[in-house]
Amino acid sequence: MHLTQGTFSYLPPLTDEEIRAQVQYALDRGWSVAIEYTDDPHPRNVYWSLWGLPMFDVTDAAAVMMELEQCRKANPNLYIRISAYDRSKGRQTTALSFIVNRPAHEPGFHLERTDFADRQIRYTVRSYAANRPIGMRYRDDG
Amino acid sequence: MADNVSMLDTETKHTEGLDAIAQEMLARLDKELVGLKPVKTRIREIASLLVIDRLRREHGLVAESPSLHMCFTGNPGTGKTTVALRMAEILHRLGYSRKGHLVTATRDDLVGQYVGHTAPKTKEVLKRAMGGVLFIDEAYYLYRPENERDYGQEAIEILLQVMENNRDDLVVILAGYKDRMERFFQGNPGMKSRITHHIDFPDYTVDELMEIAKLMLANQHYRLSPAAEQALRLYIERRMAQPNFANARSIRNALERARLRHASRLLASGKRPLTKDDLMTIEPEEILASRVMRDDNDGMLQQAS
Ligand SMILES: Nc1ncnc2c1ncn2[C@@H]1O[C@H](COP(=O)(O)OP(=O)(O)OP(=O)(O)O)[C@@H](O)[C@H]1O
Ligand SMILES: [Mg+2]
Numbered sequence: 001m002h003l004t005q006g007t008f009s010y011l012p013p014l015t016d017e018e019i020r021a022q023v024q025y026a027l028d029r030g031w032s033v034a035i036e037y038t039d040d041p042h043p044r045n046v047y048w049s050l051w052g053l054p055m056f057d058v059t060d061a062a063a064v065m066m067e068l069e070q071c072r073k074a075n076p077n078l079y080i081r082i083s084a085y086d087r088s089k090g091r092q093t094t095a096l097s098f099i100v101n102r103p104a105h106e107p108g109f110h111l112e113r114t115d116f117a118d119r120q121i122r123y124t125v126r127s128y129a130a131n132r133p134i135g136m137r138y139r140d141d142g
Numbered sequence: 143m144a145d146n147v148s149m150l151d152t153e154t155k156h157t158e159g160l161d162a163i164a165q166e167m168l169a170r171l172d173k174e175l176v177g178l179k180p181v182k183t184r185i186r187e188i189a190s191l192l193v194i195d196r197l198r199r200e201h202g203l204v205a206e207s208p209s210l211h212m213c214f215t216g217n218p219g220t221g222k223t224t225v226a227l228r229m230a231e232i233l234h235r236l237g238y239s240r241k242g243h244l245v246t247a248t249r250d251d252l253v254g255q256y257v258g259h260t261a262p263k264t265k266e267v268l269k270r271a272m273g274g275v276l277f278i279d280e281a282y283y284l285y286r287p288e289n290e291r292d293y294g295q296e297a298i299e300i301l302l303q304v305m306e307n308n309r310d311d312l313v314v315i316l317a318g319y320k321d322r323m324e325r326f327f328q329g330n331p332g333m334k335s336r337i338t339h340h341i342d343f344p345d346y347t348v349d350e351l352m353e354i355a356k357l358m359l360a361n362q363h364y365r366l367s368p369a370a371e372q373a374l375r376l377y378i379e380r381r382m383a384q385p386n387f388a389n390a391r392s393i394r395n396a397l398e399r400a401r402l403r404h405a406s407r408l409l410a411s412g413k414r415p416l417t418k419d420d421l422m423t424i425e426p427e428e429i430l431a432s433r434v435m436r437d438d439n440d441g442m443l444q445q446a447s
Contacts, residue, residue: 052262059241060273062311066304067269 001108003041006081006097016065019082019100024061026084031095032056033064035071037080039137041106041127054085068100077103077138103129103138160196160236164189167232176357177350181225184341185232192236209338210238210313211305213281215320216343219391222317223277225343230275233313241273249283252297260293264300272311281316282326298330305336346389351378355393359424364401366424373426373435381434400428 008014014022026033033055036048051071055064064082071080080101083094107128114122129137168186175182188210195205210233214222227244234242247267254260268276278284284294305314316323316333320342327334346354352375359365366374381392404424408416429435 055269057266057270058272059243059270060311062308063269063272066272066308066311 001106003079003099003102003106005043005099008098013102014098014100019068020061020065022096022098023064023082023084026096027059027061027064029084029086029095030088031084031086033058034083034085035064035067035080036083037071037075037078037101039078039134040130041079041109042125042130048079048081051080072101075101079103105138161193163235164193164232167235171228171232174357175221175224175228176353177346178221178225178343181221181341181343184339185225185229188339189232189236192233192238196237207238207310209309209336211337212313212315212339212341213323213337214315214317214341214343215323217319217345217389219389220343220345221390222343223279226275226277226315226317229313229315233275239274239313243271243274244277245271245274246277246279247271248279249294249297252278252284252301253293255293260296261300264297268300268304268308268312272308275313275315277315277317280318280322282318282322285326285329287329298333302332302336348375348378348382351382351390351393354390355397358394358397362401363422364397364404364424365422367426369426370424370429373429377429377432377434384434396429396432399432400424403428403431 004010008022023033034053035051037051038045038048040047052067055067058064068080068082078101079099081097081099084096086093086095110126110128112124112126114124116122168182168189171182171185188208191208195207198205212229214226216222223246230239230242230244233239245267251267252260252264254263284298286292286294301314304312314337316337318326352371355374355378356366377396378393381387381396401424407425407427408420413420
């Protein structure tokens with residue numbers, strides 16, 4: 001299974017050159033770029049961990065690529081994404097966000113259907129990886 | 143065949159464009175900075191290399207991008223910071239740096255106060271400088287051999303790593319006094335070997351300082367009367383012999399004070415209306431009033447004004 005989230009989710013994974021170009025695009029627009037990582041692939045998971053601080057004063061993508069390389073080294077088997085934050089016009093919002101690293105093996109999601117009144121169904125999506133405790137997910141042994 | 147010819151044409155034009163930029167920048171440097179012969183020569187050499195490299199690349203020849211980390215040594219006020227700024231601009235215009243900005247840092251910006259504080263601080267500065275030039279003033283303060291727990295060494299190690307791995311992403315310029323810089327390199331041979339260009343900024347001669355003074359005044363729409371010119375030369379000769387002489391910076395400061403006295407004199411003179419000539423011309427009084435010019439040496443040896 002191949003997790004798709006954020007901008008460019010319909011494309012094959014970006015190469016490092018493409019990542020660099022996207023980051024430079026964001027920086028050129030004055031957006032601050034942050035690197036985040038997580039081991040919980042659920043689409044509604046908003047609690048990704050920040051890798052360092054958002055890079056407010058950086059003008060060149062090389063700086064972000066250097067941090068990304070270090071984040072990958074520390075978390076080779078986790079999801080890592082790059083987000084660009086646009087603070088202009090009081091927008092206070094993420095302008096761009098895409099996955100730049102993923103576990104070697106992505107087990108996917110279990111879809112659970114719960115019947116309730118009047119034959120209605122509630123759906124729950126649960127990642128197989130998240131069945132294991134934090135820190136044990138996406139390890140080679142499972 | 144025809145295609146080939148037109149391609150060659152555009153290639154040549156392209157490089158000629160770069161060459162023209164280089165010539166223009168060097169001409170401006172010559173005009174706006176007095177003296178500094180060895181510095182200008184080295185900048186010219188670097189600019190030539192970048193232009194030729196571009197040409198070589200267009201002909202499919204190997205042109206590995208050169209390492210341009212530098213060390214500027216020289217006494218206070220000899221133009222190190224000024225040249226670093228120019229260097230950032232030149233490297234950008236010649237296509238070596240992507241951004242062309244200059245980030246200035248000293249020990250306090252790089253070295254932390256406690257364990258784990260230094261690496262993020264140093265990296266922060268390095269990241270800001272990427273795409274441009276990182277200028278580290280008085281770099282030897284990073285290294286304090288007398289304290290083996292000093293965090294400066296950690297900053298130096300990160301610097302070395304980035305200078306090596308990110309050669310295409312930033313240029314590091316270290317600056318400081320020559321003898322202290324020498325001692326710093328003795329303790330950090332790795333740093334010395336990563337710096338390709340060691341450029342020494344000589345002290346200015348009296349003639350050069352006079353020329354710098356005139357240039358500074360002209361930029362601010364002032365001029366010296368012939369008598370004031372003589373007075374200034376005398377002032378410079380005396381000032382040079384005194385402690386804390388800071389080359390061109392001392393000249394700039396002296397001229398600032400001359401401007402103050404010039405304004406006071408004009409208002410006190412009661413002359414109305416004041417002509418444009420009055421407003422522009424510095425007279426000897428403005429310079430002779432300096433403490434440096436007083437005959438009693440007491441005042442001279444204390445803080446020179
Ligand atoms: N060759 C020159 N021509 C014209 N102006 C100069 C020249 N050299 C220096 N100046 C002027 O002198 C002043 C001091 O120069 P600068 O700050 O570059 O010196 P510095 O070598 O960095 O000194 P420090 O070691 O004290 O930092 C600046 O205002 C600069 O414009
Ligand atoms: Mg300086």
